[in-house]
Amino acid sequence: MFYFCSMKNVHLVWFRRDLRVHDHAALAAAVASGAPVLPLYIFERDSWALPEHSRRQFDFLMDSLTELDEALTERGARLIVRKGDALDVLADLHRRHGIEAIHMYEETGLPWTRARDRAVRRWAVQAGISLREQSQPGILRGLKGHDDWTSRWAEALNAPRIKAPESIRAATQAAGPWPIAEDFCLGPDDCAGRQTGGRTAGVELLRSFLAGRGRRYQQDADRPAISETTGSRLSPHLAFGTVSVREAWQAAARARAAYVQDGDTTFAASLTDFLERLEWRARSIQSFEDRPLPQTGSGEDFRPEAAADDPRLAAWIDGRTGFPLIDACMRALRETGWLNFRMRAMLIGFASCQLWMDWRLPAERLGALFTDFEPGIHYPQVIAQAGLRGRRMPVVRNPVRLSQQLDPDGVFIRRWVPELAALPDAYLHAPWDAPKAELARAGVIFGQTYPMRMVDHAAAAREARERIARVRHPGRPLQKRPEPKQPAPKAAPRPSRRSEAKQADLPFRSRRPNGIRRPARGPVQLSFDLGQPPSVPESQSV
Ligand SMILES: Cc1cc2nc3c(=O)[nH]c(=O)nc-3n(C[C@H](O)[C@H](O)[C@H](O)COP(=O)(O)OP(=O)(O)OC[C@H]3O[C@@H](n4cnc5c(N)ncnc54)[C@H](O)[C@@H]3O)c2cc1C
Incomplete structure (x- = not known):
């Protein structure tokens, strides 16, 4: 690392999940101070060791940092990239430059992030550094x-x-190698369809x-x-x-x-x-x-903890459950890093309701597959879909009915589960109901070309509803939901805003x-x- 100048009273901008120069209150405040500015990004080892963090997120981040560095360079300052523990990095920069203030956005992150920020706050007070935290628009601490x-x-x-600053008075210009994914044990990822950062x-x-x-x-x-x-x-x-x-x-x-x-x-x-x-x-x-997240044994939590080698977890995350829409979603997610809201809700609902697994491991595995992993959306959704919190009982989604409604012609399923492609539409959503002759014609052999469904989803959903109701409303008789008499319509109208909001709790x-x-x-x-x-x-x- 080479520093060609060193100034005192530096205002440091710590970029975290705000990788832009436009509409950036922390950067604007640092520039407005008139002091030399040091834009910083820290690759934190402990953060990349978290189970929700993954290579696809790292790659998206690298794209984004590259552009951020270009935008800063155009304005006269390079992005200083460091690897290590945030406190060590900040203390080292303070020794070299004499930091007067640190500007950053508040981050609503995982418990780890909150603990780190508390430690940084304590350190800043001791070091006599002014910590100027901006709130995310509309998020109030x-x-x-x-x-x-x-x-x-x-x-x-x-x-x-x-407005993005037109020019930035840089505290330092640093040159040096950026870390690579392998520094954090993030191996290759088969996410060919990842979004560009x-x-x-x-x-x-x-x-x-x-x-x-x-x-x-x-x-x-x-x-x-x-x-x-x-x-x-x-x-x-x-x-x-x-x-x-x-x-x-x-x-x-x-x-x-x-x-x-x-x-x-x-x-x-x-x-x-x-x-x-x-x-x-x-x-x-x-x-x-x-x-914060529910604690084990807090009473909010009522499912048995899943083991990391639970075969149900492996079948779910690998897209081998025997439910075509679930498997198609998982395979699509692995290859693209993205799914729409209803499909995400169906996946986590299936793991926590029909498979009755504790929410933690599925949530971590799913989070790692999302390029867009955002703790403040992901965890409240997981908790609501699992029925842990919320004013209402969760909607336990029926993966067959959703499949008939949202992929009536099987375009999505055939794309991601090609071993079922030759099945007629009528049997594609629930192949276990197909006559033997149809299965033979389509080359489907359960257990060989495609798994048999791993659970009776309707019975499992009923049981999950009863179990959740017993915990959430002890003593209250369960209201039975009538089973639909008619086969589901081919394409259902989109649910109303009211029912969507209800499902998202x-x-x-x-x-x-x-x-x-x-x-x-x-x-x-x-x-x-x-x-x-x-x-x-x-x-x-x-
Ligand atoms: C179990 C589960 C986990 C999820 N995890 C994440 C996650 O880690 N990161 C993430 O960004 N979204 C998450 N979502 C919400 C939603 O599925 C995604 O935001 C959406 O699919 C992203 O696609 P989009 O940008 O095209 O969204 P659009 O439909 O275009 O929506 C625009 C933006 O609104 C926000 N948004 C959309 N739906 C929701 C919602 N239900 N609750 C809160 N904000 C919403 C997102 O920021 C999204 O980018 C999760 C949903 C569920 C059910």
Whole structure:
């Protein structure tokens, strides 16, 4: 490592999950101080040893850091990349440069992250360094009551975005090798379809979503065969902060207003749904900020702990359960690092309800497969889908019915489970019901070409509901859910916003003044880097 200059009273910007120079309050504050600025990223060994962290996330991060370094370099400062324990790295930089202040965003992370940040806070006080933490827009630390949460969140989202600094007075220019995945024992990953990291890719996704891809988001976001195109796909960018939530929110609100004006109600309704998901995101992270994970033996937890070598866990994570949609989702996830919300909910619900496994190991394994792993969304969802918390009983999803509804023609299943491709649609969703002659014609031999289903899903779901109800509402008689009499329709309409919010265990709010239907307060600043609001392609104008 070579330092060609060293200054005192440096303001350090510690980048974590905010890998951009636009709309970055911590960077803006450091630059505004007038002091020399030291932009830093730390690869923390203990963090990469966490079971939820994986190679696909590392690779996405490297793409993003490369672009962040370019953006900083253009402005006069290099990104200083260090490997090691955060406290050691910060103490070393303090010795070399004399740090006056550290600017960073608060991070709502895993217990490990919280412990690290507490230690850094203590160290900074002892070292006489001013720690200036910015809150994530709308996420409030130490919140006492939630009464005005919505209005404070809306205020943060509608506030003008912060311009990227034009130039940065650098404290130092460091050259030296960046770590590689193998330094953290992250071996090769078969994620050929991983999303590209970096701000360019994030902004391009946002643009293409708002300019056309997202038109049928409301109708198609749950359908696994097409949701990879109709969904925004912004999740890893929001998780690593290459695009800020406020940028996404304001761009979508502007585009929505343009579509309303043009009479494209389909697109406008889709963007209303998208904006609502961004609100769910904030609510979820806020809930994780407020309430830690359930502890073993706390009474919130009632399933037997799964062993790491439990064959049910292996069959589930490898996509060998005998349920075509579950297996297709797992295989798709392994190869792409992404799934839509309903498919994620189905996977974790199957592990924790139909297979009755403790939520921890499945949650860790699933988290590692997501390029977009975000603890503040992932864990509250896992806990809600497993029925541990929440105001309502969880929806125990039926993987066969979902398969018939959301992949009626079997396009997704045939793509990811080719050994079933020759089965007719009528038997593709539940091959165990197929007549022997059909199985023989399609070359399906249970136990050889494809596994027999590992559980009677309907009976297991009934039992799970009863067990959860006994724990959550002791003494209350169980309300039996009637079994559907008719075979499921081929393609079900998308569930209402109310039922979706219920399934996600998010409070449904009718459109109240502070909700997303409210026009933005004050002028919404146009993004210099996101450009003008997308024009409506003629073919999509009503
Ligand atoms: C068990 C489980 C685990 C999940 N783990 C993660 C995770 O680790 N990281 C992650 O980003 N999302 C997670 N989700 C939420 C959701 O599935 C993904 O955000 C979504 O599939 C990402 O695709 P997209 O960017 O196209 O989303 P879009 O549908 O376009 O939504 C836009 C953004 O809104 C947010 N969002 C969407 N749905 C939800 C939701 N239900 N709750 C909170 N925020 C939401 C995400 O930031 C997303 O990028 C999880 C859901 C479940 C059921």
